[in-house]
Amino acid sequence: MSLLDHLSAKLSAIAAQSLTRTLRRADDGTAPRQNINGRPLLMFCSNDYLGLAAEPAIAEALAEGARTWGGGSGASPLVSGHSAAHEAVTDMLARWYAPHIPQARTIGFCTGYMANLAVVTTLGDEHTEIFSEQLNHASLIDAARLAKAKVTRFPHADLTALRAALTASTARVKLIVTDAVFSMDGDLAPLPALLALADEFDAWLVVDDAHGFGVLGERGRGTLEHFGLHSERLILVGTLGKAAGLAGAFVAAHATIVEYLLQSARNFIFSTASPPAIEHALLTSFALIEGPLGTARRANLVARQTQLRDGLLALIDQHPRLGWQLTDSSTPIQPLIVGGNAEVMALAAALEAAGLRVPGIRPPTVAAGTARLRITLCGTHTATDVDALLTALERAAATQEQAA
Ligand SMILES: *Cc1c(COP(=O)(O)O)cnc(C)c1O
Numbered sequence: 001m002s003l004l005d006h007l008s009a010k011l012s013a014i015a016a017q018s019l020t021r022t023l024r025r026a027d028d029g030t031a032p033r034q035n036i037n038g039r040p041l042l043m044f045c046s047n048d049y050l051g052l053a054a055e056p057a058i059a060e061a062l063a064e065g066a067r068t069w070g071g072g073s074g075a076s077p078l079v080s081g082h083s084a085a086h087e088a089v090t091d092m093l094a095r096w097y098a099p100h101i102p103q104a105r106t107i108g109f110c111t112g113y114m115a116n117l118a119v120v121t122t123l124g125d126e127h128t129e130i131f132s133e134q135l136n137h138a139s140l141i142d143a144a145r146l147a148k149a150k151v152t153r154f155p156h157a158d159l160t161a162l163r164a165a166l167t168a169s170t171a172r173v174k175l176i177v178t179d180a181v182f183s184m185d186g187d188l189a190p191l192p193a194l195l196a197l198a199d200e201f202d203a204w205l206v207v208d209d210a211h212g213f214g215v216l217g218e219r220g221r222g223t224l225e226h227f228g229l230h231s232e233r234l235i236l237v238g239t240l241g242k243a244a245g246l247a248g249a250f251v252a253a254h255a256t257i258v259e260y261l262l263q264s265a266r267n268f269i270f271s272t273a274s275p276p277a278i279e280h281a282l283l284t285s286f287a288l289i290e291g292p293l294g295t296a297r298r299a300n301l302v303a304r305q306t307q308l309r310d311g312l313l314a315l316i317d318q319h320p321r322l323g324w325q326l327t328d329s330s331t332p333i334q335p336l337i338v339g340g341n342a343e344v345m346a347l348a349a350a351l352e353a354a355g356l357r358v359p360g361i362r363p364p365t366v367a368a369g370t371a372r373l374r375i376t377l378c379g380t381h382t383a384t385d386v387d388a389l390l391t392a393l394e395r396a397a398a399t400q401e402q403a404a
Contacts, residue, residue, distance in 0.1 A: 018341040019362055029054050032381050034357075041357040044375045044389055049215045049332045050289065050297045051380035052245025057284055062246075065280030073273035077108075078262075081273025085280045090250065092286055093238070097252040100224040102232045105255040107262055108248060110274045112210050112239030113139040115249035117146065118265035119206055119237060120177060123257070124149035129171030131162060133178040135185065137208060138365075140177055149175070156182075159193050166201040174203035180223035181211035184366050184374060186329030188212075191227050198233045206235045214243025215332060220289040220298060244285045248274050297379025301332050304377045304386050308334055311390040319397045321404060332377040335361070336393075337370050344371040347396050354392040 014020055027035040030046050031054040052058055065085065073081035090106040097104040109115040116139040124130050124147030132144050134156045144151045150171065154162045166174060176198055178189045191207065198205045209222040217225025220243070224236060232254050240248040251261060261268060288294055309326060312334070316324050325337040338344040341362045348360035351373075362371045375389070 018345055024357075032378050032385055036357060039355075041352070041355055042385055042388060044356065044358045044377070044381075046378060047211065047242035047376060048245055049211075049243040049301065049376070049378060050220075050245065050294060051378050052214075052243065052285055052288060054380075055245060055288065055293075057288065058245050058281055061281035061284035062277055065275075065277030069276035069280065071277075072275050075273065076269060076271055077273045078269060083273075083276040083279065085276040085283075086273060089248075089279045089282050089286075092283065093250050093252055096221050096286075097224065097236060100221075100230055101234050101236065101252060101254060102230075103255045104252050105258040106250050106252045107258045107268065108250050108274065108279075109268065110248060110271065111241065112208070112237065112249040113142075114267050114271065115237045115239070115251050116140050116208060117143045118261055118267050119235060119251055120144055120175075121147045122261055122265045123173070123175055123204070123206075123235075124151075125173075127171065128173040128175055129169050131165055131169075131174065131176045131203070133157075133189065135182045136177060136179055137183055137210065140179070140206075140208060144177065157187075157190055159190065159197065162194075163197060166197060166203060169201075174198075174201060175206060176203050177206040178208070179211075180207050180209040181216070181331050181333065183211055183333065184335060184361055184372070185327045186211075186331045186333030186335060187327055188223065188226075188330065191223060191229060195229060195231055195233065199231070204233050204235060205231075206237065208237045210237070210239040210242055211331060211333060213238040213240075214289045214294070215298065215301065218295075220294045240282060240285070244282060244289065246278055246282055246285055248278060248282065300381070301377055301379045304381050304383070305330070305332065305334060307383060307386050308375065308377065308390070311386070312336060312393070315390070315394055315397055318394075319401050321401055322397060324397075334375045334377065335372040336375060337372045339369055339371060341371045343400065344373060347373060347393075347400065350396040350399065351389075351392050354395070356389055356392050358389070 024036050030048050034043050075081040093106040094104050120143035126148045128149035130144050130149045130151045132153050152165045212223035214220045216223050235253040238250050240246050327335050344360035351358050358373045361374045
């Protein structure tokens, strides 16, 4: 069989399951309102939770960074790609996490995917067992597959199962790996309980805070601040392309762990450092996150979350036959679980026709039968924006109920 025939057959199978994905073209910057495929849409899908990607001060800092540093970094960090701008970012983040991680040090990566790959494959050697939460992000799952360590999965938020697995383990090093905020459900990992288990079993806790950084905690430092955690067992991965509004990622951990990543993480050593202009702009982003603008946007996020959840619960009450459900989320990720792939795509299409972009999420990203609208809120959404979404969903629900 030729490769092209082979792939065509696979593509047909994807289409037959209503699983075909399509790219949409944005014609301007990310914000609650964006021109997509030539149409202005009100967006409930970005992970730019604080609206910083569209903040003029960030664009200005990026331009200033480009004027100072030019374009790319030109080399990997250990050759000549590591600039004073990179160092200012990692120094600042080390200060942010010093209250949570004794002897905290920070190392930067170009993306969160790369940071997760570095942590899990570098620390997950043949002496290690990885305890991986069932709903972990794809990058953590891929990283565990690449690691030499034994990998044991535990069911979502199931502390009893994790305890049993830790008890049974004879591995010299134990690494519990979890998302802090689950990206398709919006719920929080029970980090205090996970950390207590780590203490009890002499394990280490890798926390991927992609959706908590900037959003949670009084100063936006994320889930560690939210829970008030403090332990040398914490290995934090934060990403900077979501609430920070730019790009990149970091690992904050005990200095020895970070030194080992610097010496051994192949995707740190053999990959070009991020453009220094981005690092320069990240300093502005951090100042906004912990300053009055960040505080105000986090407060607005909480208000919009409450408004949205109240509205969705009323809608579910009015249309019980649709079987829609909310998740136990207290974050800007507020999914509406619809069930079937075709149903969720029809719903997303109806919203798009009404001028709203909310992505339908299907298996394998989520479990079969739990296809959902992944609604995400932004700190710059207004009450009117959320009302517009609720009104459009109300119309779509009435239509789907008639068809059912
Ligand atoms: C987005 C995301 C990542 C990947 O981060 P990028 O910087 O986008 O590569 C990792 N983990 C989680 C939980 C994410 O949601």
